[in-house]
Amino acid sequence: MTTPKKVFTKGNEAIAMAAINAGCRYYFGYPITPQNEIPEYMAEHLPATGGEFLQAESEIASINMLIGAAATGVRAMTSSSGPGISLMQEGFSYFAGNELPAVVVNMSRQGPGLGGINATQGDYFQSVKGGGHGDYKLIVLAPHTGQELYDLTIKAFEIAEKYRILTLILGDAILGQIKEPIVPWIPEKTAGDPDRDWLITGAEGREPRLIKSLFLADGEMEKHNWHLQEKYDRIERDDVMLEEVDTDDAELIVVAFGSVARIVKSAIAQVRKAGMKVGLVRPITLFPFPRKRLREIGGRTKKFLVAEMNTGQMVEDVQLNLPGDCEVEFYGRPGGSVPTPEDLFEIISATYEKL
């Protein structure tokens, strides 16, 4: 273990640093703002680890190179932003079908189209509902501070390996670009088990192995899909992560993820000072979504406000999972206009007053 020592670093660099400390040895990527510090850090630091950085000709190539590397069992990753992540959706689907572990970072930007480079949360649906084809899920982690970017990057590699699944870290320009102090650390385990029985390593002294997602024989595809679903059910049972702030006595719960949740925290501190009983539920895993816990909280608190930097995406999952007698309001800021703590103080107070 390293001695806890703070470093002052950008969120994107925190991710890259954490990935290398987590044992990530291969990175494939293509430049796009606002995540370029990740490939740049990897290009500088991966060679010294004995690993390799490779700039691909496109995000399509990046995600497919990642398939080729992940099949060997090494820890490997790519990163991009909205338009590039859209190009990777085909590969995401193959990762799911092939059951390969790897980590992808989406430092998302506004869309649709070329959009803009400021912070947004418009990629929520794409991340959790499956932007690619077929029945599948990714694990989606939504950090809200530099330290959490670091910690969840390490978690992402571990959980990807645990389930043979693609794990997506969903951030935005606020998280990727802000410099703040973080405490780097090195996990105990920095590589997957070399004895895993599916690794593609060349069939030396054993039967040949196959990584595939094509199932044509009658019934095979359904069987495979039920197998994947059983895995997703286990993930929902065992690996939900969320943070709650002042939910015990709350009469109004704000639900927010990522950078917005951080701003909501400042607003709630002010709202509490003004005597209003308001709490925060911050899903850290967007899939698995903390639906069980939300249902429990909804048994007691009846008023919810969902705040997102989009036109209303996670709010659908909140509505779907709360008891029917709960009221859910939405506050959204799409297109790069980041709400201030004062904006959120106003909207939270106004929603609270209506109770």
Added chain:
Amino acid sequence: MKQVFKRPESMTAKPFHFCPGCHHGIVHRLVAEALDHFSLREKTIGVASVGCSVFLYDYFAVDVIEAPHGRAAAVATGTKRVLNDKIVFTYQGDGDLAAIGTAEVIHAANRGDNITIIFVNNSIYGMTGGQMAPTTLLGQRTTTSPYGRDCNRDGYPIKMTEMLAALEGPSLVSRVAVNTPGNVKKARKVIRQAFQMQVEGKGFSFVEVLSTCPTNWGMTPQAANDRIAEEMIPYFPLGTLKQKDVIDVL
């Protein structure tokens, strides 16, 4: 008694599913023979593409990764960068490599990635039922060029071998055919050379194999074989366009 002919060790015993007269079976065998020649079976990783060739995992006794359509070269790059002491090859048809996968193959070639690509060009989409491919010849009728390929609408048949030979990265770029015993012998030699390039770390090697698709060409196996000589070779001339120095171990 001396055994003079047997199944290569790099092949499984599974009978081919390919149509009568299709050349995939011959090309599969030549690849397996090359792997056997250099004793590579236990250190080889095949990357299957999308199309009739996807089932190569049934026929090759090696580890296989199935790539998304057109992405085999990128998948192979990822695998080879990690396992640089192993042999990695892709086996792709013309739709897979020369249409949807053009970018991936060009950049793998340009980087000189130390992989081997076997490109089977039968001038048509086989598995999906005979649609026009980027390599479909002018005037050739397919289900999506029912009046014949028209250069004004569809452009000209793409010459991947000539294009890739223009790059600095590749160690070997060659076009062969397997329509006659003589051409099979030449193809065997070139495919061996391609794997030898990889074994010696010389970088990207690429062999285009002109192939039949009797079913979708609407021809008998014999007529399809004749078409290779009469129509395909004149447009897609055989020969090695680029080759780095190599010690002749053949």
